Amino acid sequence: MGHEWNHPVSGKSFVNAVHVRAGCLYSKVRASRGRTADGAVAAGLQCEVCPVHRETLAHVIQQCPGSALARNERHNAVAKLLVQKLIASGYTVEAEPAIKTDHGVRRPDVVAYKPGKRGYRRRDDRRGSTGRALGRS
Numbered sequence: 001m002g003h004e005w006n007h008p009v010s011g012k013s014f015v016n017a018v019h020v021r022a023g024c025l026y027s028k029v030r031a032s033r034g035r036t037a038d039g040a041v042a043a044g045l046q047c048e049v050c051p052v053h054r055e056t057l058a059h060v061i062q063q064c065p066g067s068a069l070a071r072n073e074r075h076n077a078v079a080k081l082l083v084q085k086l087i088a089s090g091y092t093v094e095a096e097p098a099i100k101t102d103h104g105v106r107r108p109d110v111v112a113y114k115p116g117k118r119g120y121r122r123r124d125d126r127r128g129s130t131g132r133a134l135g136r137s
């Protein structure tokens, strides 16, 4: 696949890694490929946690409540690592601050800034002297 592997891995791990990379991990829908000639196959392809959905890789990874805990733990681990690295790089970091906007309260995962440096600007700051929003033409 054009990738170089820096670490030797077992055959099983290699195969699993290729499946992840190629997006072809096992799911009921994927396993049914080639057997969808008639309408009768839809039965049995439902997710075991939420039967109203078909068990596709996208559903299992992104939506299914059965994988929500692992998904959230992964998200939190990445956010924690990001915060650590930002702080180590001299940023002041706010985790999940509540920001009131015209469209309701938004809660980004991380806001990082260096005191005294201009970077992110609020929407109001982007308006020109005429009050017209800049950035779109």
Ligand SMILES: [Zn+2]
Residues within 6 Å of the ligand: 047, 048, 049, 050, 051, 053, 059, 060, 063, 064, 065, 066
């Ligand atoms: Zn599900």
